[in-house]
Amino acid sequence: DAGVIQSPRHEVTEMGQEVTLRCKPISGHNSLFWYRQTMMRGLELLIYFNNNVPIDDSGMPEDRFSAKMPNASFSTLKIQPSEPRDSAVYFCASRRGQGLNYGYTFGSGTRLTVV
Amino acid sequence: DQQVKQNSPSLSVQEGRISILNCDYTNSMFDYFLWYKKYPAEGPTFLISISSIKDKNEDGRFTVFLNKSAKHLSLHIVPSQPGDSAVYFCAASGGGGSNYKLTFGKGTLLTVNP
Numbered sequence: 001d002a003g004v005i006q007s008p009r010h011e012v013t014e015m016g017q018e019v020t021l022r023c024k025p026i027s028g029h030n031s032l033f034w035y036r037q038t039m040m041r042g043l044e045l046l047i048y049f050n051n052n053v054p055i056d057d058s059g060m061p062e063d064r065f066s067a068k069m070p071n072a073s074f075s076t077l078k079i080q081p082s083e084p085r086d087s088a089v090y091f092c093a094s095r096r097g098q099g100l101n102y103g104y105t106f107g108s109g110t111r112l113t114v115v
Numbered sequence: 116d117q118q119v120k121q122n123s124p125s126l127s128v129q130e131g132r133i134s135i136l137n138c139d140y141t142n143s144m145f146d147y148f149l150w151y152k153k154y155p156a157e158g159p160t161f162l163i164s165i166s167s168i169k170d171k172n173e174d175g176r177f178t179v180f181l182n183k184s185a186k187h188l189s190l191h192i193v194p195s196q197p198g199d200s201a202v203y204f205c206a207a208s209g210g211g212g213s214n215y216k217l218t219f220g221k222g223t224l225l226t227v228n229p
Contacts, residue, residue: 031215042221091158103149106158
């Protein structure tokens with residue numbers, strides 16, 4: 001089991017550019033989450049997919065952020081246009097089923113720096 | 116409004132001694148609590164959890180205690196080892212049909228000194 005795979009690990013981009021973060025969940029996991037970690041706010045849920053359908057996107061900061069899950073094995077988080085305040089570590093996580101007995105499995109994260 | 120609070124940003128403990136990490140929550144609808152451990156440049160990994168119907172859950176060197184009336188939980192690590200040095204996140208879930216969602220504290224950096 002390769003775990004949750006995120007790419008890229010690091011991304012440095014200029015303000016105004018489009019950024020796309022990618023995630024491959026664990027095979028068989030039907031729930032996928034995007035979290036953002038900042039010093040000020042800690043870990044915040046951005047969006048939650050269940051069976052590829054967005055269920056809760058109330059954490060998405062604004063219209064510049066969008067997320068898709070075209071199939072069970074791939075999701076993207078896009079920021080367009082990016083701003084310096086978007087600099088953070090973005091984590092993807094996946095989970096099998098509805099129970100939280102073992103929480104989620106997180107990827108290693110993408111560290112985004114917008115200059 | 117932080118619903119899950121970890122008021123100690125850092126904690127330093129001697130190897131072999133007990134580490135106690137604390138967490139407070141404000142949402143009385145939370146009914147499931149988890150602790151995650153995070154090493155630098157890695158994602159958080161699940162450590163231990165507890166349901167609100169229990170007040171204690173133990174797994175090897177790790178024990179989580181839950182005091183519902185005080186809305187407080189703690190993670191005890193005994194004995195502490197240098198490899199336990201990491202950031203520990205408290206997380207909570209439950210209530211209002213949002214049981215998929217984990218609300219995290221900001222974390223406590225634990226340093227175990229040899």
